[in-house]
Amino acid sequence: xxxxxxxxxxxxxxxxxxxxxxxxxxxxxxxxxxxxxxxxxxxxxxxxxxxxxxxxxxxxxxxxxxxxxxxxxxxxxxxxxxxxxxxxxxxxxxxxxxxxxxxxxxxxxxxxxxxxxxxxxxxxxxxxxxxxxxxxxxxxxxxxxxxxxxxxxxxxxxxxxxxxxxxxxxxxxxxxxxxxxxxxxxxxxxxxxxxxxxxxxxxxxxxxxxxxxxxxxx
Amino acid sequence: xxxxxxxxxxxxxxxxxxxxxxxxxxxxxxxxxxxxxxxxxxxxxxxxxxxxxxxxxxxxxxxxxxxxxxxxxxxxxxxxxxxxxxxxxxxxxxxxxxxxxxxxxxxxxxxxxxxxxxxxxxxxxxxxxxxxxxxxxxxxxxxxxxxxxxxxxxxxxxxxxxxxxxxxxxxxxxxxxxxxxxxxxxxxxxxxxxxxxxxxxxxxxxxxxxxxxxxxxx
DNA sequence: GGTGTTACGAACTAGATAGTTAATTAACGT
DNA sequence: ACGTTAATTAACTATCTAGTTCGTAACACC
Numbered sequence: 001x002x003x004x005x006x007x008x009x010x011x012x013x014x015x016x017x018x019x020x021x022x023x024x025x026x027x028x029x030x031x032x033x034x035x036x037x038x039x040x041x042x043x044x045x046x047x048x049x050x051x052x053x054x055x056x057x058x059x060x061x062x063x064x065x066x067x068x069x070x071x072x073x074x075x076x077x078x079x080x081x082x083x084x085x086x087x088x089x090x091x092x093x094x095x096x097x098x099x100x101x102x103x104x105x106x107x108x109x110x111x112x113x114x115x116x117x118x119x120x121x122x123x124x125x126x127x128x129x130x131x132x133x134x135x136x137x138x139x140x141x142x143x144x145x146x147x148x149x150x151x152x153x154x155x156x157x158x159x160x161x162x163x164x165x166x167x168x169x170x171x172x173x174x175x176x177x178x179x180x181x182x183x184x185x186x187x188x189x190x191x192x193x194x195x196x197x198x199x200x201x202x203x204x205x206x207x208x209x210x211x212x213x214x215x216x217x218x
Numbered sequence: 219x220x221x222x223x224x225x226x227x228x229x230x231x232x233x234x235x236x237x238x239x240x241x242x243x244x245x246x247x248x249x250x251x252x253x254x255x256x257x258x259x260x261x262x263x264x265x266x267x268x269x270x271x272x273x274x275x276x277x278x279x280x281x282x283x284x285x286x287x288x289x290x291x292x293x294x295x296x297x298x299x300x301x302x303x304x305x306x307x308x309x310x311x312x313x314x315x316x317x318x319x320x321x322x323x324x325x326x327x328x329x330x331x332x333x334x335x336x337x338x339x340x341x342x343x344x345x346x347x348x349x350x351x352x353x354x355x356x357x358x359x360x361x362x363x364x365x366x367x368x369x370x371x372x373x374x375x376x377x378x379x380x381x382x383x384x385x386x387x388x389x390x391x392x393x394x395x396x397x398x399x400x401x402x403x404x405x406x407x408x409x410x411x412x413x414x415x416x417x418x419x420x421x422x423x424x425x426x427x428x429x430x431x432x433x434x435x436x
Numbered sequence: 437g438g439t440g441t442t443a444c445g446a447a448c449t450a451g452a453t454a455g456t457t458a459a460t461t462a463a464c465g466t
Numbered sequence: 467a468c469g470t471t472a473a474t475t476a477a478c479t480a481t482c483t484a485g486t487t488c489g490t491a492a493c494a495c496c
Contacts, residue, residue, distance in 0.1 A: 012443050012492055033337050035254030039484060049445055051486085060484065094433075114399050115333055119251050122398035134403060159420060162406050166417075167424060170392030171385060178391065180340035181332050185352060188380050199384075202377060205433030206385060206424060214432030215312070215423030230462055230473050257454060267475060272455065441494085448487075454480095461474070466467100 017048055018056050025053075026067045030112040034064055034120060065128050068117065071110045072131055078103060079138045089149030093211060094204035096138075096145070097168045101200045104172035105191075111176045139165060149211060156213035167210065171203045235266055236274050243271075244285045248330040252282055252338060283346050286335065289328045290349055296321060297356045307367030311429060312422035314356075314363070315386045319418045322390035323409075329394045357383060367429060374431035385428065389421045 024045045029037045039060050043050035057063040082099060084092040104111060117125055125131045142161040149155030159167070175190045183189045190199065209215070242263045246255045257278050261268035275281040300317060302310040322329060335343055343349045360379040367373035377385070393408045401407045408417065427433070 014443065017443080033251050033253055033334075035251055038482090040482090048443095050484090051445065052443080054485065055443075094435075112337060114396070116251075116337060118396050118398045119330060119334060119337070120398075122402045125399060125402045132402065136403060139404065157420075157423070158416065162404055163417070163420060165404075166392070166400070166408060167389060167420065170388045170396075173396065174384070174388030174391055177395075178332070178336050178388075180336050181343060182384070184340045184343045184350060185354060186357065186380055186383075190384060198376065199381070202375075202381060202385065202428070205375070205431075206428045207433070209427035209430065209433030210420070210424045212427065212432050213423075214430050215425070215427030217312075232473065235473080256452090258452090266473095268454090269456085269475070270473080273473075278454065437496105439494100439496090442492085444491075445489090446487105447489105449485085451483090451485105453482075455478105456480100457476105457478075459475085459477105461472105463472080464470090466469095 014056075017052055020046055020048070021053055021056060021063070022067055022070055025063050026071065026109060026113070029064055029067055029116065030109040033116050034124075037064075039063075061124065061127075065124050065131075068113060068124060069128055069130050071113055072134060075103075075107070075110060076134065076136065079136060082138065082141060085141070085144065089145050089152060089154050090208055090212075092145045093142075093149070093164075094208050096142070097204040097207045098200055100168050101172045101175075101203050104169075104176050105196070108176055111173060114173075115177050136165075146211075155211040157211055157216075159211070164207065164211070168203060168207055171206065175199060232274075235270055238264055238266070239271055239274060239281070240285055240288055243281050244289065244327060244331070247282055247285055247334065248327040251334050252342075255282075257281075279342065279345075283342050283349075286331060286342060287346055287348050289331055290352060293321075293325070293328060294352065294354065297354060300356065300359060303359070303362065307363050307370060307372050308426055308430075310363045311360075311367070311382075312426050314360070315422040315425040316418055318386050319390045319393075319421050322387075322394050323414070326394055329391060332391075333395050354383075364429075373429040375429055375434075377429070382425065382429070386421060386425055389424065393417060 021042070025037075025042050028042045028045070032038070037060075039050055039053060042063075043053060046052075053060075053063060057066055082096065084095045084099070087095060139161050142164050146155060146159075146161060146164065179189060179191045188195070239260070243255075243260050246260045246263070250256070255278075257268055257271060260281075261271060264270075271278075271281055275284055300314065302313045302317070305313060357379050360382050364373060364377075364379060364382065397407060397409045406413070
């Protein structure tokens, strides 16, 4: 017989140690910002020690970049599953806007990471080779919907795909990212359940109404 | 005659020392976030010493709160000068949206402070007695425009003043606050001059088109 | 069952950082 | 002139924090 119980799980597992560090680091960075995050705090929340963070990632900054890379990779995977092109242009845009809303609603930590990265002027994204060259499938999708909508005469505005993506994202992002100051100043929690359905409708109607050209000057 | 040259500025001036600390602190906090800001760094950028920060503000956190209070007070003063009620509802909303755009364009540091405060879940705003009870004149303004627009039949959507304010703010805020990650990922600087006029038109058209109900489901 | 390699842990360090102590000087009223 | 107080300075400290040193134990392979 061995000196170790055979039933015991592996005690050394590089993959899960690495993954756990990333998961804990993500929430620590999202909660406290880059400078506010503490490497010791991350270590304490894990089964392993601080030494492992440096073993696998080398530095606080490289750990943070790895967190960003993983977060963005997951988002892009979701975007690739978007399937709205079977719809007529108007409904395709509306649905895309509503799905974007849902996606932001479901990925609050990612949104905080993006907000944090903007405070640092995206310097870490620019340092990442994988992120700096990360296209986004959603732009092609919007381009195709816009072209189809212009062909049918439904869409008349000058905006291009990036503009439309920005318009939709801004609404969805702001609602989550700015919920705290907005709530403190206006006494309304934009992320509360009682407002969710109305705001979700709103982003779809907003995108459609704009593209139809209803806001043009007389 | 006095022992001091009359032309010489006062060497001790509580008001200007206090004001200089606030100004330097604002840009330091905006640049680096709350945790990333360094009290020593603020001191080095001033004519005075670190001790003065503690003399006037007591702690890093109270300094930060004072910076927020001053920044929000300035914004509210601008909002009070908004004068669009002489316009018809549609043009009033469009103009309000475009002025909001201009305002965000001109106050980048304030926007960064708000983004930073959201990362910290507005905990400092809530600690401030003056900020926690800060209403916003713009909400009343929007309410009146909405009522007028519904009376004329121009506006038909369900959104209330807070919703409309959120929709307009999100576009303007996002463009500035997320310029860095957006630029890194999509290769477009939303704040560059070549996009400014188009995006400014866009926020006005978006608000008007939405309120006219052009996005409603068939 | 021995050997090399990968994964891991405890304790440590150098420098940074918020906050303090205590002495000093300018302004101002009388 | 002079005393009082508000404003200011330089040097100090306790603690925190990213990053390291060095030794050890599990695993793979033969």
